[in-house]
Amino acid sequence: MLKVEQIYTGYDKRIVLHGVSLELEPGELVALIGPNGSGKSTLLRSISGLLPLQQGRIEVDGDEVSQLNESQRARKIAVVPQARNLPPAFSAREVVAIGRTPYLNWLGQLSANDETLIDQAMRQTDTLDYAGRPVGELSGGEQQRLLLARALVQQTPYLLLDEPTTHLDLQFQIGLMAHIHELAHPADPGLSTRAVLIAVHDLNLALEYADRVVLLVEGKIIHLGTPAEVLQPELLSQVYGVPLTLLRDPNNGQTALMPKLTH
Amino acid sequence: MKKRLNPFLLCTLLLVASAILSIMVGSSKMSPRTLADVVISSIRGTTSSTDPNGVFSTILYSLRIPHMFLMLLVGAALSGSGAAYQGLFRNPLADPYLIGVASGAGLGAVIAMTIHWSYTTLGLIAIPLSAFLGAVLAVGVVSLIARVGHTIPTTNLILAGVVVSSFCTALSSLLMINASGDLRRSLVWLLGGSNQSGWAPVLAMLPYALIGMGFLLAMGHPLNVMQFGDEQASQLGIRVTRVRWLTIIAATLTTAAAVAFAGIIGFVGLIVPHIIRLVWGGDYRKLIPLSLLGGASLLLLTDAAARSAFAPQEIPVGIITALLGAPFFLWILRRSKSQNYW
Numbered sequence: 001m002l003k004v005e006q007i008y009t010g011y012d013k014r015i016v017l018h019g020v021s022l023e024l025e026p027g028e029l030v031a032l033i034g035p036n037g038s039g040k041s042t043l044l045r046s047i048s049g050l051l052p053l054q055q056g057r058i059e060v061d062g063d064e065v066s067q068l069n070e071s072q073r074a075r076k077i078a079v080v081p082q083a084r085n086l087p088p089a090f091s092a093r094e095v096v097a098i099g100r101t102p103y104l105n106w107l108g109q110l111s112a113n114d115e116t117l118i119d120q121a122m123r124q125t126d127t128l129d130y131a132g133r134p135v136g137e138l139s140g141g142e143q144q145r146l147l148l149a150r151a152l153v154q155q156t157p158y159l160l161l162d163e164p165t166t167h168l169d170l171q172f173q174i175g176l177m178a179h180i181h182e183l184a185h186p187a188d189p190g191l192s193t194r195a196v197l198i199a200v201h202d203l204n205l206a207l208e209y210a211d212r213v214v215l216l217v218e219g220k221i222i223h224l225g226t227p228a229e230v231l232q233p234e235l236l237s238q239v240y241g242v243p244l245t246l247l248r249d250p251n252n253g254q255t256a257l258m259p260k261l262t263h
Numbered sequence: 264m265k266k267r268l269n270p271f272l273l274c275t276l277l278l279v280a281s282a283i284l285s286i287m288v289g290s291s292k293m294s295p296r297t298l299a300d301v302v303i304s305s306i307r308g309t310t311s312s313t314d315p316n317g318v319f320s321t322i323l324y325s326l327r328i329p330h331m332f333l334m335l336l337v338g339a340a341l342s343g344s345g346a347a348y349q350g351l352f353r354n355p356l357a358d359p360y361l362i363g364v365a366s367g368a369g370l371g372a373v374i375a376m377t378i379h380w381s382y383t384t385l386g387l388i389a390i391p392l393s394a395f396l397g398a399v400l401a402v403g404v405v406s407l408i409a410r411v412g413h414t415i416p417t418t419n420l421i422l423a424g425v426v427v428s429s430f431c432t433a434l435s436s437l438l439m440i441n442a443s444g445d446l447r448r449s450l451v452w453l454l455g456g457s458n459q460s461g462w463a464p465v466l467a468m469l470p471y472a473l474i475g476m477g478f479l480l481a482m483g484h485p486l487n488v489m490q491f492g493d494e495q496a497s498q499l500g501i502r503v504t505r506v507r508w509l510t511i512i513a514a515t516l517t518t519a520a521a522v523a524f525a526g527i528i529g530f531v532g533l534i535v536p537h538i539i540r541l542v543w544g545g546d547y548r549k550l551i552p553l554s555l556l557g558g559a560s561l562l563l564l565t566d567a568a569a570r571s572a573f574a575p576q577e578i579p580v581g582i583i584t585a586l587l588g589a590p591f592f593l594w595i596l597r598r599s600k601s602q603n604y605w
Contacts, residue, residue, distance in 0.1 A: 045494075049497075070497055073498075073500070079498045087491065091544065098499060099499065101484075101499045101500045101501065107484055108548060154499070
């Protein structure tokens with residue numbers, strides 16, 4: 001279990017998170033939503049051990065994150081950042097292979113087992129087709145899937161994603177979210193079940209794919225529950241300062257939040 | 264090309280060929296036949312018919328071969344450290360010369376020389392150490408000036424390098440003008456030409472070069488991971504601060520050793536890693552060893568050119584590398600802007 005207990009943290013003297021608590025277990029996909037600047041990225045950075053805490057503690061499977069070294073942490077928690085400034089001369093496969101780092105020695109020699117895991121992760125993320133191509137030639141969607149594959153070969157029980165869908169076209173957003181959903185709820189019982197915490201801008205992606213939703217506002221969790229509980233138009237209208245309505249597709253019952261546009 | 268030829272084999276063959284060429288070229292020409300003759304007879308312990316007085320043999324073993332090894336080590340050092348700086352700063356234009364490290368090392372070496380330790384055993388230890396301190400100081404100042412947040416933009420890096428380099432060069436010149444006796448020798452040495460011959464500089468450089476290069480070779484994988492940025496590298500299990508320091512120290516030690524024994528030779532660390540990256544990709548586990556081999560070859564070839572182009576006058580090899588390197592620099596600059604190559 002990943003336990004965040006009453007953490008306070010920030011940059012220099014500016015406190016960004018004010019007493020955030022959260023629990024996460026393999027087999028669930030938790031969406032982290034909130035307006036810009038509410039502290040979503042800061043929370044993810046704290047959990048991955050990049051930001052020292054001023055108060056509180058974060059535990060992963062019984063160990064305090066701040067007590068683990070980089071490599072121990074990287075075997076527990078994998079992070080999928082936004083695909084930006086990837087080293088363009090690396091091949092797609094080389095990018096994925098980097099994910100094995102916490103298990104490799106200083107020289108970075110891959111074993112046959114490492115190669116198998118890389119193949120498997122690339123198959124799982126539909127990236128095998130362009131394994132040999134330089135990253136600089138790939139589209140944003142293709143790069144983002146590679147970073148997901150890179151996180152998968154880290155073989156961690158916990159996966160953090162920081163707005164991975166932001167710069168993607170609609171079909172890639174949905175494709176990527178389907179892959180991510182599959183990680184928490186694998187159809188194949190042979191695959192390991194992961195806990196996924198994903199920061200998303202798009203409220204409808206949270207509504208559609210999340211098991212639970214965390215609403216973070218000004219560094220505090222103001223609501224935590226099922227998508228239906230958290231994604232209420234009245235609550236979110238207040239938080240985002242835009243009037244929202246919940247629409248239901250009469251054909252399939254699917255719901256979506258729709259801002260009332262003003263001209 | 265990428266698949267068929269083993270890059271290590273190719274670069275090693277190039278190095279061997281360059282080394283043989285380097286031995287043959289010089290004020291007294293040595294044909295392949297003479298060379299083979301002298302080598303074979305010295306192995307057999309007999310006197311060669313083509314070299315009855317042993318003149319060629321002396322030239323070969325006391326001048327040409329040690330000079331060849333010195334150039335080989337220096338070229339490998341500059342190119343390997345160039346590749347490492349590029350990985351460290353995540354910038355294709357980082358070169359020991361352009362980022363001011365070489366000038367810092369030069370200043371350190373000049374300071375040690377003006378204390379008149381130059382040609383004693385002590386000098387052979389003190390000069391590289393002093394060069395190392397100068398280089399560390401230079402790289403520290405450059406990265407402090409150039410840093411913006413977590414990154415070092417190209418323009419900042421090069422500008423900071425120019426500033427630090429100019430400052431160090433000015434101080435070196437000042438010291439050399441005051442130290443009248445060694446003035447000319449130091450000046451020629453700084454332009455990139457060894458002012459010492461024989462085995463002494465080779466043996467003196469060897470430990471520094473081997474330690475530095477050994478660490479650089481071990482940095483291949485960590486540098487690969489660092490190409491994704493410090494934060495991601497840390498999240499992938501790399502101890503970023505430790506890798507950063509080890510790389511800086513190893514690359515700077517290697518550069519300082521080269522500068523202490525061969526002066527300031529620019530652009531080798533820029534040209535070679537760049538060509539290797541274009542042909543065989545950006546994996547630092549390959550890039551660093553191939554840069555060592557390729558840098559050694561390039562410096563042997565340019566040095567051979569420097570010694571034969573205006574024969575019997577020998578010109579400092581740094582002039583040739585700069586003539587090649589400056590246009591190359593402009594080409595990379597255009598390329599990295601237009602293609603977002605990095």
